[in-house]
Amino acid sequence: MTGSLLRNFVNTSTLKVLGNVGKRKALPCIPCIGTFMHKRFLATTNEHTMTVRxxxxxxxxEELERDERVFLLGEEVAQYNGAYKVSKGLLDKFGPKRIIDTPITESGFAGLAIGAALAGLRPICEFMTFNFSMQAIDQVVNSAAKVSYMAGGTVNCPIVFRGPNGLAIGVAAQHSQDFSAWYGSIPGLKVVSPWDSEDAKGLLKAAIRDPNPVIVLENELQYGISYPVSQEVMSSDFLLPIGKAKIIREGNDITVVSHSRTLNFCMEAAEQLQAEEGISVEVINLRSIKPLDVNTIVNSVKKTNHLVSVETAFPQFGVGSEICALAMETEIFDYLDAPVERVASADVPTPYAANLERLSVPDTQVISKVIKRNLYRKK
Structure with missing residues (x-):
């Protein structure tokens, strides 16, 4: 169903209800993350904390202040302060010419943003959810991604497409899917997937400054979670390189590779396995889906000799599939003591019923089970 048809029967009050729903789900205390989140991200007296939002x-x-060519457009980004309050206060500070509310016409405002980028501006195009980007996928893939190549490198398209991606709670199949592999497979696009507050700030700022189109895949359930940040992160000059992963937990027995929200469960599984069975798990936060930091994965597996990938996308043709392929095509293969395993969501449209939804996506228990299986350890 196109945005123009939706507009005929979705009124402003309905959109505000949707915004409130999104805001409610992004609260910091998410029961399914468990005790780990409350312990791991409690700042010390020398640390600052910041939510992902x-x-x-x-x-x-900071980027709107730094460069007058930057502007933000999307549904409810201005007067409503964003469906998830990510753009809170920006309209008051920068005005309606730079913070622009759009109709529910993803293909239309994505195309407008691409035209503005080709004309020398630096638009940030927000999708209320990346599921809605399917209405604009022709613009993203056939216009933004390919224009530089088709123009022989003479034309740049400095645009950011951003918004929540992946699993949300209780929004059913058409609003809960991961587009990492979809966009990661397209030549001409860069794709980043932030996890914590450091990732969110550093990767988004780098994306805005990049001369090429960048997809920033956030997660709705991460928005309200607080993470410690350093003084460096709080600086207006802080950037993270696109294409570089980060080892967020060092270990010797097995390498676990993941991105976005599932890292919470990977870290919880790693700490539990260390405490209960002495298993030392190294956890890699990919940060960047495309380009993928192959070297960090290779060097980790050289140390651990085991590799597991974790994601909430569907199992076929996903990021985990690419990592499995890399294990066959690089020197990783020579160091493996067990086959690579991938953990992903069930091969079904995401269920609406809460009990079925929980069963369809990987959690701490599933990740722990796969890690032990890969290490040939069974209770």
């Missing part, structure tokens, strides 16, 4: 907002604020 605040980090994204700060990145937008």
């Amino acid at each position: 605040e980090a994204l907002n700060e990145a937008l604020d």
Whole structure:
């Protein structure tokens, strides 16, 4: 169903209800993450904390201030302060010419943003959810991604497409899917998938400054979670390189590769396995889906000799599939003591019923089970 048809029967009050739903789900205390989240991200007296939402907002604020060519457009980004409050306060500070509310016409405003980028501006195009980007996928793939190549490198398209991606809670199949592999397979696009507040700020700022189209895949359930940040992260000059992963937990027995929200469960599984069975798990936060940091994965597996990938996308043709292929095509293969395993969501449209939804996506228990199986350890 196109945005123009939706507009005929979705009124402003309905959109505000949707915005409130999104805001409610992004609260910091998410029961399914468990005790780990409350322990791991409790700042010390020397640390500052920042929610992912605040980090994204700060990145937008700083880049809008830094470069007058930057502007933000999307559904409810202005007067409503964003469906998830990521753009809170930006309209008051920068005005309606730079913070622009759009109709529910993804193909239309994505095309407008691409035209503005080709004309020398630096648009940030927000999709209320990346599921809605399917209405604009022709613009993203056939226009933004390919224009530089088809113009022989003489034309750049400096545009950012951003918004929540992947699993949300209780929004059913048409609103809960991961587009990492979809966009990661397209030549001409860069794709990043932030996890914590450091990722969110550093990757978004880098994406805005990049001369090429960048997809920033956030997660709705991460927005309200607070993470410690350093003084460096709080600086307006803080950037993270696109294409570089980060080892967020060092280990010796097995390498676990993941991105976005599932890293919470990978870290919880790693700490539990260390405490209960002495298994030392190294966890890699990919940060960048395309380009993929192959070297960090290779060097980790040289040390651990085991590799597991974790994601919430569907199992076929996903990021985990690419990592499995890399294990066959690089020197990783020579160091493996067991086959690579991938953990992903069930091969079904995401269920609406809460009990079925929980069963369809990987959690701490599933990840722990696969890690032990890969290490040939069974209770």
